[in-house]
Amino acid sequence: MKARFLSALALATAVVSLCPTAWASEGESAASRAPLVIAKQGNFYVGGREAATPSGPVISGAMYVEFQIPAEQKHPYPLVFFHGGASSGASFWSTPDGREGWATMFLRKGYAVYVVDRPTLGRSPHYEVVDGAKLMPPTSLPKREGEAAPPPATSQPAHLPGTNQPGDPAYEHMRRARQSSIEVPFGAPDDALATSIYVDRLDREAGAALLDRIGPAILVTHSRAGTSGWQIADARPDLVKAIIAAEPNGPPFYNAPPMGAPGDPVVRPFGITYEGLQFDPPVSRLRDFGPIEQQPPQDAHKVGCWTVKGEMPRLVNLARVPVMVLVGGASYHSSYDHCTAQFLERAGVPVDLVPLDEHGFVGNTHGFPTETNNHLIADFIARWLAERDF
Numbered sequence: 001m002k003a004r005f006l007s008a009l010a011l012a013t014a015v016v017s018l019c020p021t022a023w024a025s026e027g028e029s030a031a032s033r034a035p036l037v038i039a040k041q042g043n044f045y046v047g048g049r050e051a052a053t054p055s056g057p058v059i060s061g062a063m064y065v066e067f068q069i070p071a072e073q074k075h076p077y078p079l080v081f082f083h084g085g086a087s088s089g090a091s092f093w094s095t096p097d098g099r100e101g102w103a104t105m106f107l108r109k110g111y112a113v114y115v116v117d118r119p120t121l122g123r124s125p126h127y128e129v130v131d132g133a134k135l136m137p138p139t140s141l142p143k144r145e146g147e148a149a150p151p152p153a154t155s156q157p158a159h160l161p162g163t164n165q166p167g168d169p170a171y172e173h174m175r176r177a178r179q180s181s182i183e184v185p186f187g188a189p190d191d192a193l194a195t196s197i198y199v200d201r202l203d204r205e206a207g208a209a210l211l212d213r214i215g216p217a218i219l220v221t222h223s224r225a226g227t228s229g230w231q232i233a234d235a236r237p238d239l240v241k242a243i244i245a246a247e248p249n250g251p252p253f254y255n256a257p258p259m260g261a262p263g264d265p266v267v268r269p270f271g272i273t274y275e276g277l278q279f280d281p282p283v284s285r286l287r288d289f290g291p292i293e294q295q296p297p298q299d300a301h302k303v304g305c306w307t308v309k310g311e312m313p314r315l316v317n318l319a320r321v322p323v324m325v326l327v328g329g330a331s332y333h334s335s336y337d338h339c340t341a342q343f344l345e346r347a348g349v350p351v352d353l354v355p356l357d358e359h360g361f362v363g364n365t366h367g368f369p370t371e372t373n374n375h376l377i378a379d380f381i382a383r384w385l386a387e388r389d390f
Helices: 003-011 102-108 168-179 190-216 225-235 337-346 374-387
Strands: 012-015 037-044 050-051 058-060 063-069 081-083 113-117 218-222 240-246 292-294 307-308 322-327 351-355
Touching: 003 102, 037 102, 037 190, 063 102, 063 190, 081 102, 081 190, 081 225, 102 113, 102 374, 113 190, 190 218, 190 225, 218 225, 225 240, 240 374, 307 337, 322 337, 322 374
Parallel strands: 081 113, 081 218, 218 240, 240 322, 322 351
Antiparallel strands: 012 037, 037 063, 050 058, 063 113, 292 307
16 A cells, blocks of 8 residues: 555645634644645545436446555554544545544545545435435534533543634534534434445445455444444454554443333344444344343443443454543543443454543543544544554
């Protein structure tokens, strides 16, 4: 992968100066004010298939990909960023208050970076006749998730970009970003599983096509893209070198508050995904796991994890992929992301659970990839990758 871009550097080198906006945070890295030297950049589409419509055939399920290659590429594998729901890849290039996003930060660290707009979102095409109608976005942002019931020590999220109030530039940016990035409620309104399977199939197919084109890479997923990361690694285990999962969609089997309530049906029949993964012995439906049971909660701020009661089937392909699961202390995910990590570990996946509060990053919510200390969390991730020669 590294050799592929040497000729591009010899032919031409682009120099881009990224200056903070007038309302950028003072907390951003000093390195972000230095010129950024790029050897190659561009965009392309991958995946998709022809579908018939009353107006003629279209290519549905295609995924937009934007990339930049640094002049000094220091690492063998690029990072591929998959955004969450009601979002787009733009959130990895820069933040709502004008600072650099993770993709730009890792570009400065010498990584080639690829940022996608997941199929049907952002600049990836959406055809209502094929994909279903999109939900109308709300006129205002929801209350930040971390404000629901965080642990007492982190009851005041300290790193939100801007004031989170109407009229604030960061707030208004997020409102506008959501307008074109609402998830597709495919199928019948009450068939949530069909919707989730459809979304994950699109991501899996397009993600696999991207890796077939660019070669081995490290996946960085956030929120709803968490299940997509597991699916893509299952489809291309030899091409996924690691997964950085920022609060991945979960927890196993049942949703937890505020997304679910006791008595709700199983939403992820394969534990961490909506559709099947390669297990040994094989699992083709929920009952193949055998009985599942809920463990007692670790403390008052965590849910009891649902887990396989007997011997856990092994995740054949994901067992080759080191995983880091990051969770913010003031996020609603802080109550259950340990369950996702536990499921992976029991299934034979090498996983590191990183509660950010325990590593000095106190008060982050679900949106920590764009919060005011995102550069410090990026440094932490970079150290984890360096320890594995990535």
